[in-house]
Amino acid sequence: xxxxxxxxxxxxxxxxxxxxxxxxxxxxxxxxxxxxxxxxxxxxxxxxxxxxxxxxxxxxxxxxxxxxxxxxxxxxxxxxxxxxxxxxxxxxxxxxxxxxxxxxxxxxxxxxxxxxxxxxxxxxxxxxxxxxxxxxxxxxxxxxxxxxxxxxxxxxxxxxxxxxxxxxxxxxxxxxxxxxxxxxxxxxxxxxxxxxxxxxxxxxxxxxxxxxxxxxxxxxxxxxxxxxxxxxxxxxxxxxxxxxxxxxxxxxxxxxxxxxxxxxxxxxxxxxxxxxxxxxxxxxxxxxxxxxxxxxxxxxxxxxxxxxxxxxxx
Amino acid sequence: xxxxxxxxxxxxxxxxxxxxxxxxxxxxxxxxxxxxxxxxxxxxxxxxxxxxxxxxxxxxxxxxxxxxxxxxxxxxxxxxxxxxxxxxxxxxxxxxxxxxxxxxxxxxxxxxxxxxxxxxxxxxxxxxxxxxxxxxxxxxxxxxxxxxxxxxxxxxxxxxxxxxxxxxxxxxxxxxxxxxxxxxxxxxxxxxxxxxxxxxxxxxxxxxxxxxxxxxxxxxxxxxxxxxxxxxxxxxxxxxxxxxxxxxxxxxxxxxxxxxxxxxxxxxxxxxxxxxxxx
Numbered sequence: 001x002x003x004x005x006x007x008x009x010x011x012x013x014x015x016x017x018x019x020x021x022x023x024x025x026x027x028x029x030x031x032x033x034x035x036x037x038x039x040x041x042x043x044x045x046x047x048x049x050x051x052x053x054x055x056x057x058x059x060x061x062x063x064x065x066x067x068x069x070x071x072x073x074x075x076x077x078x079x080x081x082x083x084x085x086x087x088x089x090x091x092x093x094x095x096x097x098x099x100x101x102x103x104x105x106x107x108x109x110x111x112x113x114x115x116x117x118x119x120x121x122x123x124x125x126x127x128x129x130x131x132x133x134x135x136x137x138x139x140x141x142x143x144x145x146x147x148x149x150x151x152x153x154x155x156x157x158x159x160x161x162x163x164x165x166x167x168x169x170x171x172x173x174x175x176x177x178x179x180x181x182x183x184x185x186x187x188x189x190x191x192x193x194x195x196x197x198x199x200x201x202x203x204x205x206x207x208x209x210x211x212x213x214x215x216x217x218x219x220x221x222x223x224x225x226x227x228x229x230x231x232x233x234x235x236x237x238x239x240x241x242x243x244x245x246x247x248x249x250x251x252x253x254x255x256x257x258x259x260x261x262x263x264x265x266x267x268x269x270x271x272x273x274x275x276x277x278x279x280x281x282x283x284x285x286x287x288x289x290x291x292x293x294x295x296x297x298x299x300x301x302x303x304x305x306x307x308x309x310x311x312x313x314x
Numbered sequence: 315x316x317x318x319x320x321x322x323x324x325x326x327x328x329x330x331x332x333x334x335x336x337x338x339x340x341x342x343x344x345x346x347x348x349x350x351x352x353x354x355x356x357x358x359x360x361x362x363x364x365x366x367x368x369x370x371x372x373x374x375x376x377x378x379x380x381x382x383x384x385x386x387x388x389x390x391x392x393x394x395x396x397x398x399x400x401x402x403x404x405x406x407x408x409x410x411x412x413x414x415x416x417x418x419x420x421x422x423x424x425x426x427x428x429x430x431x432x433x434x435x436x437x438x439x440x441x442x443x444x445x446x447x448x449x450x451x452x453x454x455x456x457x458x459x460x461x462x463x464x465x466x467x468x469x470x471x472x473x474x475x476x477x478x479x480x481x482x483x484x485x486x487x488x489x490x491x492x493x494x495x496x497x498x499x500x501x502x503x504x505x506x507x508x509x510x511x512x513x514x515x516x517x518x519x520x521x522x523x524x525x526x527x528x529x530x531x532x533x534x535x536x537x538x539x540x541x542x543x544x545x546x547x548x549x550x551x552x553x554x555x556x557x558x559x560x561x562x563x564x565x566x567x568x569x570x571x572x573x574x575x576x577x578x579x580x581x582x583x584x585x586x587x588x589x590x591x592x593x
Contacts, residue, residue: 018423022432029439134321137571141564143515145522146556149542157546252428256519260542270431271523274438286435290426297426 001305008301015294020072023287024065027279077284082276087284091266097167098258098265101188102250104181108189109196109246116193117200117235118227121208132201139194145256148187152260155183165262184261188253192246199242203235237307244297251289322572328565336382347376347532358550365554368537369544374551378558381532385514385562388448392513395452397506400459405490405498407460408467418464424457430516437525444527451516455509462505466498473497500577507570511563518559534559 035051051057056064071078077087120132156164162183168176207213208231216226255267262268266285273281335342345362350370359366365374407417424432436450470476471494479493520526521535529536534555541551 014419015422015426018420019426022423022427023435026435026439029436030441137567138560138564141511141515141560141567143518143522143556143559143563145519146538146552146559149538149545149552149556153545153549153552157549248428252430255431255434256523259523270434274434274525279439282435282438286427286431289428289431293428294426 004305005302008298008305012294012298016291019290019294020069020287021065023283023290024068026283026286028061030279072287077287078280080273080278080281082273082278082281087281090269090281091284091288094264094266094269096169096265097263098254098267100167100170100177100181101185101254101257101263101265102247104178104185105188105192105250106246108185109192112189113193113196113200114232116197117204118232120197120201121204121231122224122227124205124208133198136194136198139191142191144187144191144253145260147190148184148257148260151183151187167261167263167265181263184257184263188250188257191253192249195249196239196242196246199239200232200235203238204231207231207234237304240300240304240307244293244300247296248293251293319572319575321568322576325565325568325572328561329569332382332562332565333386336379336386339376339379339383343376343379345373345376347373347380349373358548366548366550368540368548368551374537374554377532377537378534378555381534381537381555382558382562384444384527384531384533385517385559388444388451388517389510389514389566391448392451392455392517393506393510395448396455396459396509396513397502399452400456400505401463401495401502403456403460404463405467405495408464409471409486409490409494414464417460421457421460424453425461427454429454429458429512430519433516433520434523434525437520442520442525442527444531447517447520447527450520451513454516455513459502459505459509462501463498466501467494470494470497500573504570504574504577507566507573511566511570514559514563514566 035048035057039047039051056067059067068078075088077091079086080090083090116132120129123129152164155162163180164183166180168180170177204227208227213226213230216230217223221229254265255270257263258265258267259271266288270282270285273279273285350372351367352370354367355369357367365378368374368377403417403421407414407421427435433447433450433454436453437446440446440450476489476493479489484492517526517533518535518538521533522539523535524539526535527533537555538552541548541555545552
């Protein structure tokens with residue numbers, strides 16, 4: 001058990017090393033000189049030379065990489081070319097809204113997907129099951145931003161019950177926070193509901209006719225309690241593995257949803273920085289999101305080992 | 315076997331119609347997609363303009379059809395390139411243990427980014443053009459393919475027919491090409507279909523965020539971005555390009571799902587059992 005955990009923890013190092021190479025390369029993929037790109041076309045050659053010096057662009061690529069990496073490891077992601085603030089400060093200043101959005105989406109996602117899956121398995125012999133399968137496919141086929149537009153049209157324009165833009169920090173009141181986040185987090189959640197509910201349904205169906213469920217039924221336990229008490233907990237284990245992928249979906253989705261609903265999170269920061277050619281911030285945000293994703297996957301894997309002891313000796 | 319289910323036939327029919335209609339668009343479209351009519355700005359759907367008009371008075375139906383050319387081209391090319399790269403890497407990684415560790419760490423590194431985010435960062439760096447979008451999306455989607463192929467190869471590698479081929483003195487190239495690859499084709503085909511669908515969604519998202527293809531070529535994403543400004547004035551403008559995305563992606567997802575069921579050995583066994591019982 002302990003060796004597995006240590007091995008799993010160590011495996012993060014090569015992954016993050018590759019991640020940092022990819023993130024570092026983002027700036028060096030830009031056609032032309034990064035200093036020239038940042039300063040714009042009508043900048044003086046002296047200014048460009050100064051910035052090249054400042055960014056260390058005169059050094060060979062691998063030297064630049066290791067200089068950059070040694071700073072990143074100590075938590076220094078550089079400074080924004082646009083606002084001249086530290087990138088880490090910018091990320092932490094914008095992380096609150098993104099975290100709120102993701103947390104609320106996750107809660108919504110699970111509270112919709114779990115009852116849906118249980119209901120579908122309970123009604124598996126009815127016409128509802130094939131309908132659900134089609135609807136869940138429909139769910140993954142809808143672009144999240146288009147669904148957001150439709151909801152804005154429905155609940156912001158035609159029937160104005162929800163605000164369609166803005167964000168109120170949790171510190172300024174739970175009601176306003178929830179009210180402003182409900183629509184965007186619903187959009188984020190609903191796109192993933194299909195996948196999670198389907199996954200739960202599939203693994204629940206596998207254990208519906210296992211010996212232990214038959215025993216439970218033979219003891220006279222009601223079907224509903226068999227599903228909730230025996231089938232569902234066993235279906236949870238394989239489903240935890242897709243939670244990592246779900247977080248990736250949510251992280252990718254927040255970029256669009258924050259832009260659409262003007263929520264000042266790191267997704268919005270990323271898009272703004274791309275348009276401003278503020279590459280240190282772009283790099284910082286991308287690296288930060290990848291790190292979160294790697295961390296979530298690590299936690300999911302460790303949770304999985306905890307839930308299912310069989311895979312520890314893999 | 316895949317034509318037994320009605321949904322597979324439906325999905326395939328939908329796709330054939332969409333592809334044919336898109337390719338032949340210039341011959342049958344009643345209105346030019348670039349014809350500007352200032353008097354007809356943002357008009358509602360009518361007999362003349364089935365999907366209404368945009369802020370330049372251009373026909374939204376014609377633009378939606380023409381936009382499909384970009385979306386489908388991006389989708390097909392990304393699916394093909396991601397499949398080629400992913401399959402080669404997956405085969406090599408699954409077959410040769412020595413390179414497996416290094417290759418898989420690189421793949422893991424790519425998989426550490428949400429696909430859309432990686433594509434977004436790459437397009438931001440490379441600049442928004444059709445070629446760069448295809449490169450970015452290929453890099454975002456090949457790692458999943460490599461993983462799928464690798465795990466399929468690992469299962470097939472120890473089958474007796476592969477060992478038999480090896481003992482008869484067949485070289486690694488022959489073993490991979492003639493015995494391993496044909497037996498991992500079904501997960502590859504299924505995954506290619508899903509990448510096709512995901513690439514269309516991702517291209518639309520990139521264009522919607524304004525980092526996509528040059529704005530003068532209509533794409534579903536860029537149309538939706540423009541339409542968003544006129545959401546209260548002309549809601550239909552936001553609805554039709556989105557519907558086009560949903561229908562196309564849904565057809566691909568249905569097909570992928572159908573193919574997966576058709577290739578699934580559990581399902582084949584089950585059908586055979588039923589047949590023998592009936593006999």
